[in-house]
Amino acid sequence: MVSSADGAVSAGGAGSGGLSTPADRALFRALRRSAxxxxxxxxxxxxxxxxxxxPRRPGPDGRQxxxxxxxxxxxxxxxxxxxxxxxxxxxxxxxxxxxxxxxxxxxxxxxxxxxxxxxxxxxxxxxxxxxxxxxxxSVLCEGGPTLLGALVRADVVDELRLTLVPVLVGGPERRIATGPDPLPVPRALRLAGHEAAADGTLLLHYVRATAGIPAAPNG
Ligand SMILES: NC(=O)c1ccc[n+]([C@@H]2O[C@H](COP(=O)([O-])OP(=O)(O)OC[C@H]3O[C@@H](n4cnc5c(N)ncnc54)[C@H](OP(=O)(O)O)[C@@H]3O)[C@@H](O)[C@H]2O)c1
Structure with missing residues (x-):
């Protein structure tokens, strides 16, 4: 999922395509290759x-x-x-x-x-x-917020690939997962990887952690 720095999933009425950056598009294609x-x-x-x-490119063995x-x-x-x-x-x-x-x-x-x-x-x-x-x-869910919100509510999301794009959108735009009911206890995630592109796009890879919210740091 791609989000603006202030949490919007779309910008200027152009859907997520209005937010996506080259680094996000490259990740999008790579994830599709393994799903x-x-x-x-x-x-x-x-x-x-x-x-x-x-279509995928042929692998080293020539298979496509x-x-x-x-x-x-x-x-x-x-x-x-x-x-x-x-x-x-x-x-x-x-x-x-x-x-x-x-x-x-x-x-x-x-x-x-x-x-x-x-x-x-x-x-x-x-x-x-x-x-x-x-x-x-290996199910790659590409959204949108209603479907992802249902998956979050059912607590069946194993990984989250979140692209944060360095723009502010404001307004009534939605966030990546929405629905009538939140999880009773927030699902904790662990940062499994991250990458910053030259244009300031952050590619964040989260995986499930143990249940509950992470403990607050001391001090
Ligand atoms: N920033 C991003 O990464 C990103 C990714 C994806 C989408 N988006 C944006 O999100 C917007 C669309 O969001 P959305 O929340 O309206 O779309 P959505 O989650 O893609 O689709 C909602 C529709 O899917 C069906 N549906 C989904 N979950 C269902 C469930 N559990 N049970 C029954 N039906 C279910 C229903 O279809 P029917 O109405 O046909 O019954 C429902 O109206 C678009 O503007 C898109 O550009 C952004």
Whole structure:
């Protein structure tokens, strides 16, 4: 996820692309190379006109694995079957939804090439279990704040790659994870790596620590 220095996830109505920097884009591509799938909320897929992950370069052994699928979570199945998600992709997208979504929309997405998967509900546990059954254990969630907020609330986030961009945005912009309820106890994270780019972008790599908030330093 990319954030301004004052915590905004988008700037100037341009979505996260309005914030991203070259260092962030390089990290974004690298993370995609090692993921089993790219999980995203329908709001982000719509707002950012998502398309499929680009093909990977051949490895040293000459093998060129297919790009991971984009997996979209949507309760409404309200995606445009003519969008780049369906027309500009090597690997067919996966749509995770439920029977509560209108049948004609689900059928239109399947006809557009999506693998439409009907789940009992769209809770994080159900989503991750369904992905695990498909062999997708390394799940890269690219947001947005609603989906990440649900994953945080369910306490299923193992790592956070947070890019801090040296700009101030102000205004009503949202932060990287939002939702109606916070975790009862904040999830503590451990800084596993960090890098500062020449333009002041900070690439932060956090992993889960033990439960609870870190102890305050003495003094
Ligand atoms: N800075 C960053 O790194 C970053 C990253 C990603 C996105 N963004 C920005 O965030 C904005 C979009 O945020 P958002 O919060 O609206 O989008 P989101 O989390 O991508 O998508 C929300 C939508 O996804 C579906 N959904 C997600 N979680 C669900 C759940 N647990 N159960 C049922 N449905 C679920 C619903 O779709 P339906 O409405 O179809 O039912 C919901 O309306 C965009 O402006 C984007 O540019 C920023």
């Amino acid at each position: 089993d799938c790219v999980l995203v909320g329908a709001g982000t897929a719509r707002d950012e006109d998502y398309r499929g992950v680009r 694995p297919g790009p991971p699928p984009v997996v979209v979570v949507t309760g409404s199945a309200g995606l445009d079957p003519g969008a780049r998600l369906f027309t500009d992709t090597v690997t067919p997208p996966v749509v995770l939804t439920t029977t509560a979504a209108p049948a004609d929309r689900r059928a239109a997405l399947a006809a557009a090439g999506a693998d439409v998967v009907l789940l009992d509900d769209l809770s994080p546990t159900t989503l991750l279990t369904a992905l695990g059954r498909r062999g997708h254990t």
